[in-house]
Amino acid sequence: MYNELLNSIKSKNLYRKILDRESAQGRIITINSNRLLNFSSNDYLGLASNPEIFDSAASLAREYGSAGASRLLSGGCSLHQRLESQAARFKGADRALIFNSGYAANVGVIPTLVSKVDAIFSDKLNHASIIDGCRLSKADIYIYNHNDPAHLETLLKQTNAKIKLVITESVFSMDGDIAPIPEISDLCRSYNAILYIDEAHATGVLSKYNINYDYIIYMGTFSKALGSYGGYIASSNTIIDYLINTCRSLIYSTALPAFNIAASICALDYMIKHPELNNRLIENVKTLRTGLIEAGFNVSLTPTPIIPILLDSSADALELSKYLFEHGIYVPAIRPPTVTEPRLRISLSAFHTTDDLNLLIDNLQRGLKCILH
Ligand SMILES: Cc1ncc(COP(=O)(O)O)c(C=O)c1O
Numbered sequence: 001m002y003n004e005l006l007n008s009i010k011s012k013n014l015y016r017k018i019l020d021r022e023s024a025q026g027r028i029i030t031i032n033s034n035r036l037l038n039f040s041s042n043d044y045l046g047l048a049s050n051p052e053i054f055d056s057a058a059s060l061a062r063e064y065g066s067a068g069a070s071r072l073l074s075g076g077c078s079l080h081q082r083l084e085s086q087a088a089r090f091k092g093a094d095r096a097l098i099f100n101s102g103y104a105a106n107v108g109v110i111p112t113l114v115s116k117v118d119a120i121f122s123d124k125l126n127h128a129s130i131i132d133g134c135r136l137s138k139a140d141i142y143i144y145n146h147n148d149p150a151h152l153e154t155l156l157k158q159t160n161a162k163i164k165l166v167i168t169e170s171v172f173s174m175d176g177d178i179a180p181i182p183e184i185s186d187l188c189r190s191y192n193a194i195l196y197i198d199e200a201h202a203t204g205v206l207s208k209y210n211i212n213y214d215y216i217i218y219m220g221t222f223s224k225a226l227g228s229y230g231g232y233i234a235s236s237n238t239i240i241d242y243l244i245n246t247c248r249s250l251i252y253s254t255a256l257p258a259f260n261i262a263a264s265i266c267a268l269d270y271m272i273k274h275p276e277l278n279n280r281l282i283e284n285v286k287t288l289r290t291g292l293i294e295a296g297f298n299v300s301l302t303p304t305p306i307i308p309i310l311l312d313s314s315a316d317a318l319e320l321s322k323y324l325f326e327h328g329i330y331v332p333a334i335r336p337p338t339v340t341e342p343r344l345r346i347s348l349s350a351f352h353t354t355d356d357l358n359l360l361i362d363n364l365q366r367g368l369k370c371i372l373h
Contacts, residue, residue, distance in 0.1 A: 013314035014335050024049040025227075027351040029330065036330040037356055039346045044305050045204050045277040046351035047227030047267050057262035064258035071098075072244070075255030083265050084232070090268060091218050092208070093234035097243055098261070100253055102200050102221030103129040105231035108249025109219065110167070111137035112242070113194070119161035121152055121193070123168045125175060128338070130167055130198060139165070146172075149183040156191040164193035170209075171201040174339050176306030178206070185211045200224055204271055204278065205304060222264040226271065230256045230264055280350040281305060288348060288357045295361050305348035308334075309364065310341050316371060317342040323367035329360060 009015050023030040025048040029038045047053060060079065069075035080098055087096035099105035110133030114120055118139040122130060125146045134141050140161065144152040156164065166188050168179045181197065188195040194215045204225025217235040222228040233243060243250060271277065285305050292299045292307070299307055311317045317333035321344055324331050331344045346360070 013318055027349070027356070031330070034325070034328070036325065036328055037359065039329065039331045039348065039352075039360060041347060041349070042201070042224035043227050044225040044281055044347075044349055045227065045271060045274075046349050047225070047270060047277075050227065050267075050270065053227070053263060053266045053270050056266045057259060060265065061258040061262035066257040066259075067255040069255065070251060070253060071255040072251055077258050077261075079258050079261040079265060080255065083261050083268075086265060086268050087220070087232045088234055090272075091220070091234035093218060094237045095240040096232050096234040097240045097250070098256060099231035099233065099250060100256055101229070102198075102219065102223060102231035104249040104253065105219050105221075105233055106130050106133040106198065107136060108133070108247045109217070109233055109243060110134055110165070110196070112247040113137075113196070113217070114139040114163055114165050117161065118163040118165065119159045121155055121164065121166045123147065123172075123179065125172050126167060126169060127173050127198060127200070130169075134167070147177065147179055149180055149187055152184065153187055153191075156187060156193065164191060165196055166193045167196040167198070169198040169200065169202075171199075171205060171304050171306070173201050173306065174334060174343070174345060175308055176201075176304040177300070177302055178304065181209050182211055185213045185216070188215065189213055201304070201306060205281065222267065226264060226267040228263040228267045229260050277350045281348065284348050284350065284352050284357065287354060288346070288352075288360070291357060291361045292364075295365055297364070307346040307348070308343040309346065310343045312342075314342045317344060319371040320344055320364075320367050323370055324363055327363050327367070329363055331360075 019031050021029045021031055025041055025043055027038060029036055064077040064079060067075040084096045084098060106129035114137045116138035120134050120139045121142045121144055122134055123146055124143050142155040144155055168184060170179050170181055185195055196217045199218055199220040201224060203220050217233060217239060219233055221231045282303060285303055289299055289301050297309060314335040317335060321331055321333040331346055334345045335342045
């Protein structure tokens with residue numbers, strides 16, 4: 001039975017394999033003994049293997065051991081509170097609450113906020129964890145066209161739901177484009193809706209946007225630009241208190257161990273003390289996007305480090321990724337059901353050099369010529 005299902009996946013070029021690294025995460029990684037220039041991680045600031053962060057995290061965490069229980073029992077320690085204060089300050093919110101991952105935050109918090117008398121308005125390209133959170137709630141789900149406030153407004157007019165929850169990513173994980181947050185927040189104000197913003201790929205990448213709306217829930221993760229692990233929600237005291245009392249993925253799961261929390265504390269401190277990392281990332285983004293456009297690729301000048309190269313089929317995406325791999329460059333193919341249009345997802349970091357970017361552009365051009373023959 002499952003063999004047949006697997007064969008069907010393989011026949012559509014949608015088979016996936018886990019390729020574990022033999023090296024640290026970083027600019028150069030080793031997979032199956034191949035040294036590869038890495039354009040696959042969400043380590044946008046290059047913090048995932050920063051020795052200073054991990055040394056300070058180890059000494060900070062040593063006295064607390066692991067978690068041993070849910071946060072509501074004895075699983076949390078003073079480091080959890082310290083990270084929550086730091087995250088709340090960082091987001092300009094009253095209070096923050098740590099989750100075991102960004103996935104656990106979305107999948108747990110969304111169904112906690114809305115029930116069957118309520119309505120969710122979700123961008124068509126929202127991440128799987130948001131989709132799963134929406135499905136777990138019993139609310140009516142309205143999907144609005146990607147980054148389309150006019151369509152969102154049409155849908156907002158169609159319901160008298162008690163609670164209306166609008167959900168968007170601020171930087172979209174597979175397209176790297178940016179949501180029109182000011183317009184969406186204006187609509188939320190007009191239609192009395194709560195705005196839930198998934199900042200997974202915006203933290204450490206984009207500067208703060210200027211919105212002034214009280215009913216906002218920020219969701220974020222320490223696992224991408226911060227190079228650590230774990231999710232968080234930042235919002236009002238009431239929302240956080242409500243989540244502590246009702247959110248199943250918080251209540252019924254062991255807390256994150258102190259070492260993880262300490263790594264997030266140190267990474268957040270480090271990022272704030274080193275704004276030059278963000279400057280370097282933004283420079284790299286500009287250089288690569290401009291270079292790709294000059295080389296004839298259909299990419300935009302959006303200031304985010306996620307750059308999709310769309311291809312006609314999953315087979316083409318696999319072929320191009322394989323060509324790059326064989327030439328020492330790692331850019332994985334992303335295929336359905338993660339996306340509807342197969343692509344290579346280039347992910348940039350502050351650690352890339354201009355030579356790295358030029359090498360990527362050359363090899364993409366050569367690889368495309370090669371696979372299209
Ligand atoms: C937009 C978005 N939200 C949430 C998540 C989940 O975050 P985490 O990796 O911390 O579970 C991801 C990760 O892929 C993501 O891209």
